[in-house]
Amino acid sequence: MEGRRATLDAVAARAGVGRGTASRVINGSDQVSQTAREAVLRAVRELEYVPNSAARALVRRRTDTVALVVAVDEERVFWEEPYFSAIVRGATAGLAAEGVQLLLAISQSQQDRDRLTEFLKARHVDGVLLSSLRGSDPLPGELERSGIPTVLVGRPTGHAADWSVDVDNVAGARLAVRHLVERGRRRIATITGPLDIQAGVDRRTGCREVLQESGLDPLVEVQGDFTRASGVAAMRELLERCPQLDGLFAASDSMAAGALHALRQSGRRVPDDVAVVGFDDSPVAVDADPPLTTVRQPLEDMGREMARLLITRLNDGTAAGRKSVLRPVLVVRQSS
Numbered sequence: 001m002e003g004r005r006a007t008l009d010a011v012a013a014r015a016g017v018g019r020g021t022a023s024r025v026i027n028g029s030d031q032v033s034q035t036a037r038e039a040v041l042r043a044v045r046e047l048e049y050v051p052n053s054a055a056r057a058l059v060r061r062r063t064d065t066v067a068l069v070v071a072v073d074e075e076r077v078f079w080e081e082p083y084f085s086a087i088v089r090g091a092t093a094g095l096a097a098e099g100v101q102l103l104l105a106i107s108q109s110q111q112d113r114d115r116l117t118e119f120l121k122a123r124h125v126d127g128v129l130l131s132s133l134r135g136s137d138p139l140p141g142e143l144e145r146s147g148i149p150t151v152l153v154g155r156p157t158g159h160a161a162d163w164s165v166d167v168d169n170v171a172g173a174r175l176a177v178r179h180l181v182e183r184g185r186r187r188i189a190t191i192t193g194p195l196d197i198q199a200g201v202d203r204r205t206g207c208r209e210v211l212q213e214s215g216l217d218p219l220v221e222v223q224g225d226f227t228r229a230s231g232v233a234a235m236r237e238l239l240e241r242c243p244q245l246d247g248l249f250a251a252s253d254s255m256a257a258g259a260l261h262a263l264r265q266s267g268r269r270v271p272d273d274v275a276v277v278g279f280d281d282s283p284v285a286v287d288a289d290p291p292l293t294t295v296r297q298p299l300e301d302m303g304r305e306m307a308r309l310l311i312t313r314l315n316d317g318t319a320a321g322r323k324s325v326l327r328p329v330l331v332v333r334q335s336s
Contacts, residue, residue, distance in 0.1 A: 006047035090303020162321025172328030173206025185247030231258025
């Protein structure tokens with residue numbers, strides 16, 4: 001077929017099957033016999049019916065595409081929380097090294113979720129990376145039961161992921177609160193993350209452990225949702241409940257930035273009156289006024305590790321589950 005593209009009819013003739021059968025094989029249908037499938041795929045290779053890379057994908061029954069599903073609204077993904085862009089950069093880089101494309105899917109409403117679930121279960125992608133799921137979200141279980149490999153970054157509290165990537169959130173929170181204690185702060189409050197996400201639970205646990213070990217009063221806390229707006233609201237509530245607080249651990253940089261705004265409005269000086277520590281070490285921390293002491297979680301590394309684990313699953317369907325936990329680091333700046 002040199003100098004001329006092969007046609008579907010040519011593939012069918014070479015394979016000794018009808019045109020419809022050849023089409024079903026090429027489009028991934030299971031409604032053909034194994035003998036016919038092998039004959040068509042052999043003809044695809046021999047006639048170079050599609051570009052070589054796509055032909056290889058057909059033979060392996062792979063799309064060379066992976067979905068990253070983020071269960072939050074678009075504003076948080078693209079504008080408000082640098083967390084997501086860093087995860088995307090890392091995952092994209094990790095997958096590109098294997099010749100795999102990343103498809104970003106944002107699930108906001110239940111209607112979005114239903115359409116997305118059907119799309120994923122129809123095998124339009126080889127595997128799925130999941131982020132920001134909450135509580136007992138059924139999506140991971142549905143995908144696994146459908147035979148679609150998944151890897152989670154973090155995990156919802158109601159799901160024990162066999163394949164996941166996370167930072168050691170308990171250790172990170174301990175670093176943050178220990179730093180406040182060492183700075184001489186004795187009335188320490190926290191703005192927690194959502195408590196139906198394991199990271200929110202673990203960061204609160206780390207706080208409580210250090211306060212108890214230090215002989216300080218029980219934790220004064222208000223729950224946020226990792227956004228700046230929730231940090232503003234939570235800080236105002238904390239000041240009403242505990243006006244003499246002198247230290248704050250916020251479980252994300254975005255919430256810490258909101259807390260800084262509320263503290264300024266109340267006339268408190270940071271760090272003179274209230275020392276503040278966040279979590280993430282995102283660009284928000286560097287741009288804050290004053291620049292924010294925070295706990296660094298290596299977000300791009302986490303994205304790359306998610307990609308690596310998913311590629312492992314795709315290449316070895318019998319591999320045992322793996323949970324990768326990365327080490328947090330305290331980054332000290334002017335807010336404490």
